[in-house]
Amino acid sequence: MGDLKYDLIIIGGGPAGLTAAIYGGRAKLRTLVINKGTVGGLVNTTREIVNYPGYAQISGPDLMKDFKKHADSFGVEFSRDEVVSVNFSQEDKIICTKKRKEYMAKAVIIACGSEPRLLNIPGEKRLQGSGVAYCATCDAEFFEGEDVVVVGSGDQAIEEGMYITKFARKVTVIVLHDEGVLDCNKVSAERAFQNEKMEFVWNSTLEEVLGESNVEGVKIKNLKTGRSSELACQGVFFFVGMIPSTHFLKESGIGMDSRGYIPANDLMKTDLEGVYAVGDNRVKYLRQVVSAAGDGATAAVAAERYIEELNAFNTSVLKNDKQVLLLFFNALNNESLEFSTLIEEANQELSEPYKVVKIDTATKKNLAQKYDVKIVPSVVVLDRGQEIKRLDYSMDKEKLKAQLR
Amino acid sequence: MSLEQLNAIKFEEIIYDNLESCLVIFSRKDCHVCKEVVPLLEELQPNYLGKFGFYYVDVEEDKNLYQRFSLKGVPQILFFKEGEYQAKLVGAVDEDKVIDKIDEVLES
Ligand SMILES: Cc1cc2nc3c(=O)[nH]c(=O)nc-3n(C[C@H](O)[C@H](O)[C@H](O)COP(=O)(O)OP(=O)(O)OC[C@H]3O[C@@H](n4cnc5c(N)ncnc54)[C@H](O)[C@@H]3O)c2cc1C
Numbered sequence: 055m056g057d058l059k060y061d062l063i064i065i066g067g068g069p070a071g072l073t074a075a076i077y078g079g080r081a082k083l084r085t086l087v088i089n090k091g092t093v094g095g096l097v098n099t100t101r102e103i104v105n106y107p108g109y110a111q112i113s114g115p116d117l118m119k120d121f122k123k124h125a126d127s128f129g130v131e132f133s134r135d136e137v138v139s140v141n142f143s144q145e146d147k148i149i150c151t152k153k154r155k156e157y158m159a160k161a162v163i164i165a166c167g168s169e170p171r172l173l174n175i176p177g178e179k180r181l182q183g184s185g186v187a188y189c190a191t192c193d194a195e196f197f198e199g200e201d202v203v204v205v206g207s208g209d210q211a212i213e214e215g216m217y218i219t220k221f222a223r224k225v226t227v228i229v230l231h232d233e234g235v236l237d238c239n240k241v242s243a244e245r246a247f248q249n250e251k252m253e254f255v256w257n258s259t260l261e262e263v264l265g266e267s268n269v270e271g272v273k274i275k276n277l278k279t280g281r282s283s284e285l286a287c288q289g290v291f292f293f294v295g296m297i298p299s300t301h302f303l304k305e306s307g308i309g310m311d312s313r314g315y316i317p318a319n320d321l322m323k324t325d326l327e328g329v330y331a332v333g334d335n336r337v338k339y340l341r342q343v344v345s346a347a348g349d350g351a352t353a354a355v356a357a358e359r360y361i362e363e364l365n366a367f368n369t370s371v372l373k374n375d376k377q378v379l380l381l382f383f384n385a386l387n388n389e390s391l392e393f394s395t396l397i398e399e400a401n402q403e404l405s406e407p408y409k410v411v412k413i414d415t416a417t418k419k420n421l422a423q424k425y426d427v428k429i430v431p432s433v434v435v436l437d438r439g440q441e442i443k444r445l446d447y448s449m450d451k452e453k454l455k456a457q458l459r
Numbered sequence: 460m461s462l463e464q465l466n467a468i469k470f471e472e473i474i475y476d477n478l479e480s481c482l483v484i485f486s487r488k489d490c491h492v493c494k495e496v497v498p499l500l501e502e503l504q505p506n507y508l509g510k511f512g513f514y515y516v517d518v519e520e521d522k523n524l525y526q527r528f529s530l531k532g533v534p535q536i537l538f539f540k541e542g543e544y545q546a547k548l549v550g551a552v553d554e555d556k557v558i559d560k561i562d563e564v565l566e567s
Contacts, residue, residue, distance in 0.1 A: 091495035091551075098491040115489075134498065152553075183532045183549030192490035193532040196525075268531060289531065 060086045061361055062354070063149055063159035065137050066299075068095020069343045070333025071165035072121040073350030074357075078163075079128025081358045086159075087125070088151060090136035094118025095167050096334070097343055101191055101217075106343050117343070137166075140306050142326050145364070145424070160364060161328045161357035164303070164316065165350065168296035168334045168341075173205070177263030178292070185269025185289045190214035193291075197222045200288040203272050205260050207231065211293035212238040212246050218291065219251040226253045226285065228260055228274060255285075263290055298335040311337060322353035327420035328360055367411075367421070372439035376409045379445075380434040382427045384415050390431040393449065397433065400454045408435075408458065460504055462497065462515035467524055473512065480540045480565060481512030482557075486533050487519050492551050493534040499554055500536075511561055538564045 062078045064071045067089030078085035092098050100114030109117060125132075135155065141148040142162070149157040170188050172178060178186055187193040194217055202222040204215040207229045215225050227246075229236060233256045236243045246252050255274060261282060262273040271286040298314040309325040310316050316331035318324050324331050332349035334341045371378050381397055383390035394412060401408050415422045415430055425434050425441070433445035445457050465473065465483065473479050484500060486493040497515070504513040518525045518533055528537065528544070536552065538545040538560060545564050548556060 092491060098494070115491075183530070183535050183547075185531045187532050189490065189492060192487065192492060196531045268529065 058155060058157045060084045060131075060157065060159045062086070062161050062163065062357055063088065063147075063157055064163045064165055065149070066095065066165035066167055066333070066335075067093040067122075067132065068165060068167045068333060068346065069097055069118070069121060070167070070346035070350040071095070071163065072118070072125050073347040074163045074165060074332060074354040075125040075130040075350075076121075076128060077351050077354030078357070079125060079130040081354070083358060083361065084131075085129075086131045086133060086157065088133050088135050088137055088149070088157070090134070090152075093122050093132065099189060099191065103343065138302055140303060142306050142308065142329050145328070145420075147328065160361045162330070163322075163350070163353045163357060164300070164308075164324075164329065164331045164335060165333045165346075166299040166302075166335050168298045170292065171295045171297045173260060173292060173294055175260060175262055177265065177269075181263050181265055181269050181290075184267060185265060186263055187289060187291050188293075190217045190291060193289075194218045194221045197289045199223050201226070201286065202289040202291065203228060203260075203285065203287045204291045204293065206293035206295070207236040207238060208293060208295065209238045209242060211291075212236060212242045214291065214293060215252060216242075216246060216249055219249055222251065222289070224251055224253060226255060226287070228255050228258050228272075230257070230259060230277070232256060260290070296334070300335055320352075321356040322349055323356060327423075328357070328364075330357055370409070371411055371436060374409055374438070377407065377442070378436040379408045379410045380421075380425065380436060381410055381412045382415050382422060382425070382430050382432045382434070383412060384430045386416070387430055393431040393447070396449065396451055396454060400451050400458060403451075404455060404458055460501055462500060462504065462513050464515045464517065465524075466521055470514075470516070470521075470524060473514065474539050475542045478540075478542045479512045480510075481514060481538075482561070483514045483516055483537050483539070485516045485518050485525055485528075485530055485535045485537065487517060490533050495551060496534045496536070499552075500557065503554065503557060507561065511565065536560075540564050540567065 061083035062085045064074050064087045067087045071087055075085055075087050097114040097118050103114055103117055104111050135151040135153045137149055138152050139150045146158045147162050198221045200222055201224050202218055204211055204225055204227045215227055219225050257278045258274050258276050260272055261275045264271040271284050273282055273284055275282050300314045315337045316324055317337045318331040322330040322332050330353035332353045333346035381394055383394050401410055413421050434441055435443045448454055500513055516524050536548040
């Protein structure tokens with residue numbers, strides 16, 4: 055299974071994943087992007103992008119083609135497949151896919167973005183494709199001259215709603231908030247209020263989609279009065295927000311917030327060593343293409359350093375002809391600094407039978423974990439990677455020397 | 460292998476004259492969900508050569524076809540057998556669903 059071993063595997067091929075791939079490929083890491091569906095992710099659903107630097111105006115799919123081409127030029131490999139489970143508990147991370155492949159990677163970047171949230175109300179699922187829709191670009195045209203309901207009031211709901219008015223006779227937007235309050239940006243809100251085909255139902259939510267084989271109407275619930283009413287229509291578009299596509303990671307032990315977003319630090323590191331989270335699937339302030347790309351770059355560089363350290367450790371420690379003293383210390387702890395000087399001296403006075411490798415437990419938690427080191431200072435003696443003993447702590451040089459002979 | 464595209468005339472011929480057991484995906488070029496489902500059908504197609512047909516209709520080019528089945532969205536996969544409409548799959552379906560449906564139609 056040697057051909058399924060990679061330095062870096064990126065799960066998800068949206069802007070975050072593709073940027074990470076560009077940096078990974080350029081750093082000469084053997085890099086694989088596993089992406090279900092079309093490369094480019096959510097951006098493929100966007101007709102027009104006007105806020106990606108350097109492109110005054112471009113369609114989402116065109117921008118993503120450029121990203122993909124760029125990644126291809128650095129030799130990145132792609133697989134159209136879906137990751138269904140992972141095992142991140144070992145140094146070699148294991149990734150299993152729907153096409154029943156098992157991949158291994160030294161570092162993993164999670165860039166699987168998010169997907170539309172379902173309201174899970176009666177009729178929503180049953181009438182999908184028969185009037186219930188989630189993509190205006192795909193389906194607006196099917197509602198030529200008909201009445202359409204849009205649920206939600208964020209940027210996407212209002213902008214897609216206005217696009218639908220090009221085809222539909224009337225678009226009724228169901229809004230949770232008080233009259234005049236929309237979640238979208240001000241420019242879109244003003245345009246929407248001026249659009250003669252747009253109507254609004256305030257303080258309300260959808261309770262049910264009605265219809266036998268096609269949508270015939272909706273049941274709307276007013277949240278202020280608690281009363282329900284019916285509205286006839288032929289189509290319902292849902293834009294009620296996104297949820298992160300991180301469900302396949304539930305068993306992996308990776309930290310997530312209650313909604314499924316993964317917290318990551320400013321290096322995009324998650325709470326698991328060698329695992330990074332980038333783009334829309336992490337806890338963050340701004341979810342856009344440019345910030346997704348920024349995340350991807352950071353994570354790939356962090357992953358590259360991590361892999362470099364891993365490789366360096368493997369050659370200097372695990373494959374060394376000499377026996378190795380793995381000295382775990384903490385730079386903030388004076389006692390462990392003094393002890394480390396003493397160890398070096400003792401080793402020198404014995405004309406260096408050992409190679410001393412110092413490990414700061416504050417930054418190398420994974421190694422402390424791997425060797426089950428709970429207190430500093432600690433010394434593990436290795437012979438070709440195998441632990442042969444541990445030294446007893448002592449500030450008496452002669453006692454140390456005795457243990458080293 | 461890309462799917463054979465049908466226009467209204469070809470559609471008549473294959474479904475109603477030849478009575479072929481087959482599926483037809485109604486799709487359009489700028490629909491991202493379609494772009495996920497079409498390649499999946501292209502991959503499956505070779506497994507069913509001579510047993511079950513795979514076809515493609517572009518709803519922009521052949522409006523009358525989707526109107527005839529009063530479809531309200533793409534992608535939709537319609538299944539036919541002996542000149543009769545059998546079933547449909549809507550939206551972002553996966554391989555297993557398509558395989559199950561083909562088996563169902565073939566066995567019915
Ligand atoms: C309607 C709309 C309009 C927008 N307009 C703009 C705009 O104008 N400008 C802007 O900057 N941003 C815009 N955004 C936001 C932007 O699209 C996102 O911030 C961006 O796409 C996030 O990128 P990502 O790489 O994190 O995730 P995504 O783009 O969501 O990509 C994730 C990829 O991972 C894949 N994936 C998921 N799970 C798995 C799995 N288990 N195995 C394999 N692959 C998997 C998905 O199929 C997808 O291809 C818009 C978003 C929407 C919905």
